[in-house]
Amino acid sequence: MSTATLDKGKGADRGPVDSAENSASHLITATFRIRRFNPEVSAEASWEDFRIEIDPKERVLDALHQIKWEVDGTLTFRRSCAHGICGSDAMRINGRNRLACKTLIKDINPDKPITVEAIKGLTVLKDLVVDMDPFFQAYRDVMPFLVTTGNEPTRERLQSAEDRERFDDTTKCILCAACTSSCPVFWNDGQYFGPAAIVNAHRFIFDSRDEAGEQRLEILNDKDGVWRCRTTFNCTDACPRGIEVTKAIQEVKRALITRRF
Template structure:
């Protein structure tokens, strides 16, 4: 089940144990909680958390887990916007929790600030804020996201010009966070769609001058669940924390299929 359809019932918690550094403000963090061992449906729970304007949403979640409720579950790793593991919906928008600053979420002076946090859509919620990523990675693996070269192994590195590298440079930035794919309405309604991230990673090799597997990938993406399912809503581009022009990459793959020219 995807934990984004529940009615907003709210529970409150004692957060007095969380340290309140000088200059902190109180943020109400509403988290969509779901424990498959206890709950039949997701539900909202609220936490009043002291936070500095320079804190990130990930800091708030870590403090809640450390000082208030150790059962809160979410993914994180590097906490620097590189690993992509902490993608979630923050105020209804797909973002990395480690990149969203509290100061960018603060309400106008005199008004309380509430931040809602929920798991990304389109993937089954395992517990609280983390989802089953296997369907996402299955689509990623299906497009053969690696260099394919035939013939004898070269005796030196495969040389590439700066211009050839620039052709696909943008799509090398993907960190597989699933923010783009889980922002796509087509993916929400049809989980068999490859999704933007898989197409981005196919693009990265389709347009690589050293690669010889472009035709194979284009044939894979010419499927009914491939690039033609894209409706060009630009949700994916807006959601990408790395600034990749995802919609543009998808259109370039479409053109390569239409004209059979890479």
């Protein structure tokens, strides 16, 4: 295991001494232990430590930026909005699936090395980047769009507040894959649709405006569908949006049995 260190230094070009001391007084030295993988260099992954000075109120994503921009430019990870909306920076931080942009350093015990690695169950392409194609294929397979028949309406499709509330929770999904990649069934068998796909099917199955609920239920009635769920609640615990994923899966199972939705 190798270690890289970023030293801010105290040279004469820092600017006013008092200002520099004030700005540095709240910094801590934290160690980030990152699981590195580069198929062009080695077939095996390895851990590498990075010691940096950082404000504990900053996010893990800020630490990754600092490491990439100031220590090792080869560090590879995904991120886009950096505000918990795009879902692209899902990773395992201290053994739990989280969004790096929503995880504060002070909340994950910076007194010990903070481990960062790619999410499980999907092929690692490089460092913290995984192949999301199987995840998005499962999402596409459940028909995540409104299906209706008849002529195109000339006004919006009206829906009561009660009907909208029925599937409100599952509209919050940002497709980060944190739930799916926390599922032991998915780890062992990548053919399983996974929690995220079922959540997005739920969003339309229970939409009163949609007419393809039966079709989606038959898709999820497959051997790799909703019945593979073992109700471990890992998915609910991992969801950064607070979706009751396990509850949604159970509601889909109930709809398959009763054909009421």
